[in-house]
Amino acid sequence: MIKKIGVLTSGGDAPGMNAAISAVIKTAAAKGIKPYVVREGYKGLVNNWIEEVDVNFASEIISRGGTVIGSARFPEFKEEEVRKIAVANLKKIGIDALVVIGGDGSYQGAEKLTNMGINCIGLPGTIDNDIVSSDYTIGFDTALNTVVRSIDAIRDTMNSHNRCAVVEIMGNDCGDLTLYAAKVTGAEVFSTKESFLTEKQIVNEVVRLAKEKKRSVIVAIAEKIYPCANELAKKIEEASKYITRATVLGHIQRGGIPSAMDRYLAISSGIFAVEKLAENLGGLYIGMSDNKLIARDIKSTLNLPKPDKSKEYNEIRTINKV
16 A cells, blocks of 8 residues: 655646646545645755655646646656666655656656656646647646637727738647637638648638738637748738738646536546556556546557548538638
8 A cells, every 4th residue: 555645747737737646645545645745846856855745736726727747858858777767756755656747758757657666647738739648638638618708809899900911830740729719700811731732722711811802810729830920911912912910829728717518627637547557557548538538558659640620621611611
């Protein structure tokens, strides 16, 4: 029977991380296991920024955005000698197991720690929804709602003044935020890494819409696939004669109070993770598949192919271009 469990957040913050932390702490306490938090992710493991917490701490953070225990990118953790310091710190305190909340990079660290004698379980915390082995990730729903509210607000002004807007959306290498937002807001043009349109294709499509007297146009683009959203807006304006402005949503998408669905996923995942650790299992990733929580081997999750969403892209483009 394990006696002490730690929890850390790694990589980019995501709404719902605090709810997951809260669930881990409360579930551990209910099972008679002492809960600990690690501040600043894997960096905190190495620097021994580890502290015991209680259910009062858990109750105070459940609805807060971001991660109250901090997160940091720490590439040095790839080095075995660095990880040995982390393991020594955990063993000195007597922590038997660790819940890691983050993305694929975080899971790689969790897998390595498991191989070094500290059972770890990963939870999917990222707004990008880029963890293939889970239908949805903690933070995606909240971020999507932020994007949708933003596009809806921008649409009001575009409609009022007969204009076009370029909206840049986060997602790193995954276009789900852009695809889902385009679907539910009716964005006339959208482009992601998975279904890429050249700048010329975007401009030509907006020109076509201008000729059809479309009152307003939203061009939704995923981040990092064009040199500059403002420059793209200028090209659209010059060709279509729509007054066109770019809005880069940026980190507003990562913050904010987590939605009910993100809290539900986070809390359910946190409970499930502690239950698995209590069974002396490690090297696992908790994901949502067909509306059920499942535990998979971390290594297998890192090698799953990305789902093909080309049919959905084509369907929405056909509908939204009308």
